[in-house]
Each structure stands twice: as structure tokens, then as C-alpha cells.
Amino acid sequence: MTTPYRCPNCRTxxxxxxxxxxxxxxxxxxxxxxxxxxxYEEDSLDPFHxxxxxxxxxxxxxxxxxxxxxxxxxxxxxxxx
Numbered sequence: 001m002t003t004p005y006r007c008p009n010c011r012t013x014x015x016x017x018x019x020x021x022x023x024x025x026x027x028x029x030x031x032x033x034x035x036x037x038x039x040y041e042e043d044s045l046d047p048f049h050x051x052x053x054x055x056x057x058x059x060x061x062x063x064x065x066x067x068x069x070x071x072x073x074x075x076x077x078x079x080x081x
Contacts, residue, residue, distance in 0.1 A: 004077035
């Protein structure tokens with residue numbers, strides 16, 4: 001986090017953000033009840049279960065509430081206008 005952030009929505013916030021750490025959990029649910037019937041380890045997924053490949057971090061603007069990938073806030077923070 002050494003790159004400046006700026007919110008692409010409200011365009012003024014450069015200082016107040018919530019850093020959201022995402023931790024995925026691979027599960028199989030019962031289709032009727034929605035209860036977890038199986039939990040998978042990342043190295044033992046079944047052939048029809050794709051591993052999570054999304055970002056580890058999301059960022060929320062603490063001024064307007066926008067939640068986006070960290071890269072969105074970094075790229076907008078690089079621009080000066």
C-alpha cells in the first residue's frame with residue numbers, strides 16, 4: 001500500500017479507506033436446505049469446483065461507501081486531476 005489511493009466515485013477522498021481482506025472458503029451446499037455438506041481444501045477440490053482466483057484485497061471508500069478492487073483506487077490515485 002505505498003501507492004496513493006483516490007476514490008473514483010466521490011473523487012475527493014484521498015485519506016479515508018477501509019481495507020477488506022478476502023478469505024475464500026470452498027464449500028458444497030445442499031440444494032434444498034442451503035446447509036454446507038462438504039468443505040474443500042484448496043489442494044483437494046473436486047473436478048467441477050473451480051478455485052477462487054479473485055483479489056485478496058478490496059477497498060471501500062470511507063466517505064461514499066464505494067467498494068472496488070484495490071487497483072481501481074490505486075490507478076485513480078495516480079492521476080492528479
